[in-house]
Amino acid sequence: MIKIYFKMFMRTFFIQTLWNYERMQNIGFLFILKPFLYKIYLNKDKRKKALLRHTGYFNTHPYMANVIVAIIANIEKKIVEEGSSNEKISDINAIKSVMEGPLAAIGDSFFGGTLRPLAALISISMLIFLKTSDSWFGAYNVLIPLLFIFLYNVVHISVRCRLMFVGFIFDRESIVRLLRFNFKLLWKMGNVGKFIIPIVTLFLYLKVFGFGPAANNILPKTTVNIVFIYGVILVLSIFVSRKFSPTFLFYGTILTCIIMSI
């Protein structure tokens, strides 16, 4: 059975391959569950029914799906051992629809909103630090992107593994167990780190580069630094609404620079 679990885990990396606007991750979910269903359902007709049960709508955060896959696999196992009942079959759909939303919210805010930006900022700090010396930069620049991939995937892959393991062992209780420790603590850590790292990186950046040609042409270096830095940060983080377009910021900055050159 461990071989099957390992196979399922490897297949979780393909959960979004056939993502579509109608039922989203449904085929990806079925692809993960397939080896397990083949193992437990020896009767072809029953297996066909089980496979068709999972062709319905499914969408959650791809990393967090592992715990749902494991719980659903446990229910399928119970159906084989104790016999099929309407209650158990409706349990499958209920668990999917109840869990996918909250888990997607946790996954999006933790991985997309905290871990990835933090890993990127740590790599950017390293880039700025190495830029202080040409020989250091020439020798170690390859490590910068590798550091980002390493930092992100150490957490990502271990969380994926753990979610699947916890799902198989603790079944429905796994959600309560997960909330007791992991994400709450990590979220708090991220909360502290995500404000410290940008500030440290920002000061490091100013120390190393200032603002290049912009500082010499218009105003004394320090004034431009202070005005621009606090201007951008204050405007963006306090006054600008949540739905702010980065593309607008990008073109706006370039336009400002061209105007500054006149």
Next chain:
Amino acid sequence: MTENVIFLAFIAALCTVDIIGFGQFMICRPIFCAPLIGFFMDDIGTALWIGMIVEMIWIDAVPMGVALPVDISSISILSTFWVCKYFMSLYEAAIWGLILAIPFAYLYRWIDIWGRNFNIKIMYWVEKGIQNGKDGRINLGIALGLFFFVSRAFLFYIFAMIIGGWIYANIYLQFSELILEGFKKAWYLLPVSGFGMVMHNFRNIKTPFLRH
């Protein structure tokens, strides 16, 4: 090291697949894929800076469910490729590369939406197969989905690298000194705007489910 468009387009397509096709190991993020292209083209320094700018400005650009932002992998890959091929290590040219790559990234987004709609047809084909006892279609469907994803990304990069490169080089040579001076300043100021965007992103991240 190499300027072979087919090889680089294939590498770029493999990076792009990471967005949803396979893994989500974040090799599609600009901080990784731009230096990767830079490494193959022998200018990792400029590529890293491009990657840093794009990563910070589009820090919250992640496909979530039906929400599909602009494809930032193609912004960083294309701008790195163009600057390394035509104007190696020239900061002004790198900024022009970023400016021109954004419309191409929107084009890729449109192609991606089309691809996700096409997946509905594969999904029905798989479902019909299961009903007829052909369970092998599940694996085949996933393989087809992956193949089409890589193929469309590969063809897009071939087109964008060649046609986009021609547009890029020809327009750049027409720019006045004034505009080039502006681009040079932008090379230093864009990371600052990026820091602002990072702070904005962190400020808006909420986890209401865990706040108790």
